């Protein structure tokens with residue numbers, strides 16, 4: 001998920017994170033992928049293997065797949081094994097979320113059909129501002145049927161890069177799931193944090209936020225899909241290599 005709010009209310013940064021961010025801003029910090037298509041946003045051949053030429057056991061940024069890729073449009077499978085492979089996947093998801101300046105990332109967005117998401121969002125619910133939820137089950141409050149505010153309720157998605165559309169969400173949710181170590185997680189989320197939980201869990205059910213827009217905004221969204229050619233499989237973009245689609 002991408003959020004305008006993430007720019008208005010940047011999460012607090014520890015000195016260590018600041019150092020990491022400075023390194024990330026160095027264009028030479030990441031090895032270039034071997035794909036000749038790099039530099040052409042949204043037109044990348046899908047690469048499901050680890051994307052950087054990093055050493056084994058190191059963390060990798062992975063390409064983010066775009067609307068039209070089937071993995072985004074079908075339900076993801078529950079995680080059943082908490083092994084090293086899972087830890088590696090989750091580490092890559094954190095890295096990819098950070099490199100894309102996202103506030104949330106679901107596994108299907110990097111082409112992996114498993115029920116996992118990571119998030120990075122300050123909240124007023126006493127929940128750590130950064131975390132991973134596996135096999136989440138949400139209980140939702142009521143969703144208003146009023147028209148959404150085009151600015152205050154606009155969401156964005158890394159898999160629908162460069163665009164934002166408004167929609168109503170439940171103002172609070174309860175979240176039940178597991179963390180990356182297999183420990184139970186349970187909390188209540190409100191406001192934008194609740195919105196983030198709903199957006200990411202939708203991904204695991206094969207739904208993008210653009211599938212929840214009202215009639216007016218659905219019409220506008222469909223024109224974008226057609227214009228961008230996002231009706232087919234195979235489009236993706238590479239955080240840290242391609243220009244940031246949301247202008248960070």
Ligand SMILES: [Zn+2]
Pocket residue numbers: 001002156157158159199203209
């Ligand atoms: Zn999303």
